[in-house]
Amino acid sequence: MSHDAKLVRMANQIATFFHSQPREEGPMGVATHINKFWEPRMRRQFFDIVDNHGGAGLDPLVLEAAPLVRRPPAEDPATQPQGA
DSSP states (O other), X not given: OOHHHXXXXXXXXXXXXXXXXXXXXXXXXXXXXXXXXXXXXXXXXXXXXXXXXXXXXXXXXXXXXXXXXXXXXXXXXXXXXXTO
């Protein structure tokens, strides 16, 4: 399973939980969970999927939550391990 597919599956699992909650809580609930528990690298990958791949495979609730997710700063190439 690719990293993107795993991340999409994880995001969709969060959405599945919030589908069982009141509708108005869904987007903020998904975003809050991602903001609290996903490290910046995961959120960068999430925004790559949303911005560059049209949110392919993401539950509509995840896409609705995307504007509420904190966008991490771009990675500094100087801090990347050699060969990465």
